[in-house]
Amino acid sequence: MRISARADYAVRAALQLAAAQDTGPLKAEAIADCQGISHKFLEGILGDMRKGGLVQSQRGGNGGYWLAKPAGEISVADVIRCVEGPLVSVRGVRPPELSYTGPAESLLTLWVALRANVRNVLDGVSLAELASAKLPPEVVALAEDPDAWTNP
Numbered sequence: 692m693r694i695s696a697r698a699d700y701a702v703r704a705a706l707q708l709a710a711a712q713d714t715g716p717l718k719a720e721a722i723a724d725c726q727g728i729s730h731k732f733l734e735g736i737l738g739d740m741r742k743g744g745l746v747q748s749q750r751g752g753n754g755g756y757w758l759a760k761p762a763g764e765i766s767v768a769d770v771i772r773c774v775e776g777p778l779v780s781v782r783g784v785r786p787p788e789l790s791y792t793g794p795a796e797s798l799l800t801l802w803v804a805l806r807a808n809v810r811n812v813l814d815g816v817s818l819a820e821l822a823s824a825k826l827p828p829e830v831v832a833l834a835e836d837p838d839a840w841t842n843p
Contacts, residue, residue: 692779692809694771700728701736701774702767702821708746709762709818716748716755736774743773762822768813778813779806 703726711717719737723730737756740746745765748756758765768778777785779802786802815827826834833839 692805695775697732697736698771698775700726700733701740701770703728704733704736705740705745705758705765705770705818706822708756708758709765709822712758712762716753716757718755722756739774740770745769745773758818762819763817765818766814767816767818767821768810770818771813778809 704722707722707725708717719734720730722728722737723733726733737746737748741748741756744759746756747759748754771778779786781789781802786799786806789799789802791798812830812833816830820826
């Protein structure tokens with residue numbers, strides 16, 4: 692599985708907004724500067740997040756962006772889906788829409804299982820948990836597995 696720069700930047704921007712949830716709107720320039728993201732690229736991402744209902748915005752001197760809901764109600768998966776679409780697809784198709792024959796028939800089960808695991812992790816972590824570094828124990832356990840970062 693590959694996390695695109697767009698998805699990474701979207702999550703980072705959402706975390707910046709989550710951290711500032713009680714301080715008012717943030718300008719896109721400020722988010723871009725804090726996270727080392729191209730301002731122009733970030734504007735497109737924030738636009739998608741606004742269209743997807745995750746952020747709200749206001750123009751003007753006191754304007755900027757803010758989360759449309761509390762950070763505890765927005766999962767990392769919500770952010771990624773908003774800017775990228777489905778979390779797991781094969782050739783741009785969702786696993787349940789695929790079919791295989793012969794020795795490849797059980798491949799569908801594998802793709803669906805992969806999708807379920809990705810969803811469990813990304814749907815199971817809110818922006819509030821991530822911003823406060825209080826990840827669910829099951830996520831921490833997965834990351835602490837010594838084989839998690841080794842190349843086979």
